[in-house]
Amino acid sequence: MSAAEVVKEASMLKQKEMIAGNYDALTSAPETGRKMAATFVPGNLNELIMTFGLLNNLPEINAIQNGMRKLSGDYILEAEKAGHSEDVCTYVKSDLGMMAKGNIAPNGKPLPKPDVLLLSYTGCFTFMKWFELVREQYKCPTVMLHVPYQGDGQVTKNMRDYIVKQLKEEVIPKLEKVSGVKFDIDRLRQYMRESARAEDDLVWVLESAKARPSPIDAYFGGVYYIGPIFTAFRGTPDATEYYRLLRAEIEERMRRGLGPITPEGDMKEQKYRLVVEGPPNWTSFREFWKMFYDEGAVVVASSYTKVGGTYDLGFRHDPEHPLESLAEYALGCYTNRNLPQRVDLLEKYMTEYQADGLLINSIKSCNSFSAGQLMMMREIEKRTGKPGAFIETDLVDPRYFSAANVKNRLESYFQMIDQKRRVASAA
Amino acid sequence: MCAAPAPASSPTAPIIARCQELFDDLDFTAARRWKEARPGRKVVGFMPVYAPRELLHAAGMLPLGIMGAGETLEVIHGDAYYQSYICRIPRSTLELGITGRLDFVDGFLFPSLCDVIRNLSGIWKLLFPKVYVRYLDVPQNFTPGMADGFWIQEMEELREGLAKLGGVEITDEALRDSIAAYNENRRVVREVYAYRAAEPWQAPSSDVYLLMRAGLVLPVEEHTQLLRDWLAAARAEKRQARDNTRIVLNGVFCEQPPLGLIKAIEMAGCYIVDDDFMLVNRFLIGDVKLEGNPLANLASAFLRDSEETAAKYQPDLAVKGKYIVDAVRRNGAEGVIFAAPSFCDPALLERPMLQDRLDRVDVPHIGFKYAENSAQMQPVREQAGTFADSIKLWSTP
Ligand code: SF4
Ligand code: SF4
Secondary structure: OOOOOOOOOHHHHHHHHHHHHHHHHHHOHHHHOOOEEEEOOOOOOHHHHHHOOOEEEOHHHHHHHHHHOOOHHHHHHHHHHOOOOOOOOHHHHHHHHHHHOOOEOOOOOEOOOOOEEEEEEOOOOHHHHHHHHHHHHHOOOEEEEEOOOEOOOOOOHHHHHHHHHHHHHHHHHHHHHHHOOOOOHHHHHHHHHHHHHHHHHHHHHHHHHHOOOOOOOOOOOHHHHOHHHHOOOOOOHHHHHHHHHHHHHHHHHHHOOOOOEEOOEEOOOOOEEEEEEOOOOOOOHHHHHHHHHOOOEEEEEEOHHHOOOOHHHOOOOOOOOHHHHHHHHHHHOHHHEOHHHHHHHHHHHHHHOOOOEEEEEEEOOOHHHHOOHHHHHHHHHHHHOOOEEEEEEOOOOHHHOOHHHHHHHHHHHHHHHHHHHHHHHHO | OOOOOOOOOOOOHHHHHHHHHHHHOOOOHHHHHHHHOOOOOOEEEEOOOOOOHHHHHHOOOEEEEOOOOOOOOOOOOHHHOOOOOOOOHHHHHHHHHHOOOOOOOOEEEEEOOOHHHHHHHHHHHHHOOOOEEEEEOOOOOOOOOOOHHHHHHHHHHHHHHHHHHHOOOOOHHHHHHHHHHHHHHHHHHHHHHHHHHHOHHHOOHHHHHHHHHHHHHOOHHHHHHHHHHHHHHHHHOOOOOOOOEEEEEEOOOOOOOOHHHHHHHHHOOEEEEEOOOOHHHHOEOOOOOOOOOHHHHHHHHHHHOEOOOOOOOOOOOOOOOHHHHHHHHHOOOOEEEEEEEOOOHHHHHHHHHHHHHHHHOOOOEEEEEEOOOOOOOHHHHHHHHHHHHHHHHHHOO
C-alpha cells in the first residue's frame, strides 16, 4: 500500500519506506542469499517467519499493489487466457498473471521464487487452491497450517491444541529445514512483545473514530493503518515506531479538532458516520474514496481492518504463551468468525461508534466475505433501526467497478439517511 | 448414438421410477414418513461433500443429504439472500428452508467444503434458531498423525450434540454396527460403479445417478437393498452395447446439474464411466475397521483412505491431480468432461491443475459450466457430441 500523495505525514513516509525496503529485500534475495516464505494475510505467522530469518512475501499485498497501480486488469486477463475461469477470485488470477508476466515487484525487479509456501489456511477456502496453483510453478515445499473455523462462534481447546500441534510438529520443523536456522523461542517471544506494543497503538488509533468529529477514516484511511501490522512488519521495531508516530499524529488531529486526511487534504464536514463491511475496491480506490469525502461521509469502523486480527476485541500477541497465542490470533481473524459473530461485531460497531448506517461493499471475488452479506445487512437493520446499503464491486478486477452505479447508490443512500434523520427529529 | 433408455417393461424400471419419485419430491415425504413412523425419531440434514453419517445412524437418526432444490423449484426468497455472483445451491437450499420444506429436519450439518456452505451454516443458525446446526470442520492437514486427534474430538463433540438432540446415548457398540451398515453400503455402491464401468450400456448414468441420490434420503439398509435389487435386475436384462465414447465426468460434487444434462451427455454418444456425484456415498474407500475405537477408525479412514476431490488439500505436488488420471485409466475412459457449477471456486480452481495432468498423458478433455436450473441442454449436447466424435475419429487406426 502506498501512502496518500497530497499530504505526507511522518507515519506515511515511514510506511512507504518500510514497504519499499521489504520489496528491495525480496527482490535482492538471490544476491543476499536470504530465504523467503510466501504466506497469506489472515492468520499470518510473521513473528514465526522472522524467527527463522525468512523474508515474508504476501501475495494478497502484491495483488493490492497491482490493483492500485492499474496492472491487475492485464494480469487477470493473462490468467484467464491461460484457462482460469472468469468466475473465480481475482486475487488468485492477478497473482498468476503477475507470475506469467515475469513476477515484477513494484520496484521494477523480479520477485524470486519463494523457498516455502506457508499455507496458514485461515478464514478462506480459496487460499488452499491458490497455493496449490502457484506450487505448480514454484515447485517448492508447502507447509499446511489448518486453522479451524469458529463454526459455533467460539474457540475450543480442541482447535487450539490442533494448531499448536501442527506448529510444533510440522510448521516449525519444516521452517527449520528450509531456513537452516534452529528454532529459538526467545527470539519469537521478543518479536511477539514488539507486536503487542504496536497492537496497543493500532487499537487506540482505530478507536479514535469514536470521537466526533472522527480524526480518522477507518476504512479508506484504515487500510493504510493496518498495512504494517497485517503484513511483513508485525513484530519489528519499525512497526512499533510506525504506530507510535501514527498515534501521535492522530492525537494531534484530535487536539486540533481535525477530521481525517484525504488525498485532497483535510476532510472538513462530517455529515454521515458509517460502518463498512467488506474489502475495498483497489483499482479505483481514490475515486471510490472521493465519493465518500465529497459527500461528507466518514467511515468510523470497518470489518476489513480486522481480517488480519481482531485486536480491538482485546487480542494481543502474548510472549508468555507464544504458540498458543499464535493459535488464538489465527482463530480470531474476522473471516474466521461465523456469521452470527460477524453480525454481533457490526452491531457493536454501529452502537459504539454512533454510526448512521451500515454500508456493505460486496466483492464479487470473495465468497468468504460476501456469501451471506445480504442477510447480515438485514439483521443489522433489524437490530439497530439504521439503514443499510449494498454496493457491488471487485477487489482488483477493473471490469467490476462501475463508478456511475456506485455513485448513484451512495447518493441515494445518503439521502435515505437524511430522510431518516428528518423523520426522527420530527417525531 | 444414444444411451438405450430402459423400456417400461424392463426389470430395472420400477426401481428407477421409485428413485425418480424420491428425487422429484422436494417435500421429502419419504423422510417425513420415516420420522412419523415412530415417536421421537429425528432427521438430520447434511450438505456435500462428506459427513460421517455413521454417527447419525448410531443415534437412531435419519441422515438426509440435501443437494439444493434442483431445477424445478422456483427460487423466490433465496435470491434475496444471495448476490448474483454466488452459485445457486445455497439459495435454493434456503428456499427449501424458508418455504417449510425442511421443517421436519431437527439438525443440519454443514461440512467444510467451501466458504459458501460455511457461511450458510451461520445463516441457518440465524434463521432457524431451533435447529441443531453444526459446522463440520473436516481436517485439511493430511500429514500422518497430525489431524486424527482433532477430528476424533470434533466427531466426539458431534456425538455429544446428537445425543443431546435425540435424548439418546450413542454407544461404541451402536457406532460399530452403523459403520458395518455403511461399509456394506459403500461396497455395493462401488459394485454399481464397477458394473457401470464394465458394461456401461447396461447402466445408464442417469439411472445410476438416481440410484445414488436415493442414498441421500433413504435409510442406509434400504438403500443397500435397493442397489442390490437394481444390480440383479440390470444383470438380468441385456441391452444393446453401442460404440459410445467412455468419459469421466468431474466437478459435479456439490451443486447438481439438471438430470437433463446427464442425459444430454449420454445422448451425445458418451458413456459416463466415472464421476464425482454424491461422493458421500463412497468417500471412504476401503472398509472402515470395526474393532477398536470407532471414531478413531472413522478418522483414520478419512485421513488415510478417502477420495480425492477439489475440496481436499493435497500436500504432495507429485500426487496432485493423479486421481483424475487414475480414474481415466481404471475405468478405461477415453476422455474427461469437466462440468462445474458457475461461480464454484473449488471446482473451477481445481480444473486447470487436472487439465494439466491430463494433457501430460494426452487424455482429451472439454469443460463447461452449469447451474442447477440450466434450461438449455442443446449446447451441452453439441459440445459433448463433437467431443465424442472427435475422440472416435482420432482413435480410429
Ligand atoms: S476469496 Fe476472498 S479471502 Fe479468499 S483469497 Fe480471494 S479475496 Fe482473499
Ligand atoms: S457449488 Fe461450489 S461454491 Fe457453491 S457451495 Fe458448492 S462447492 Fe461451494
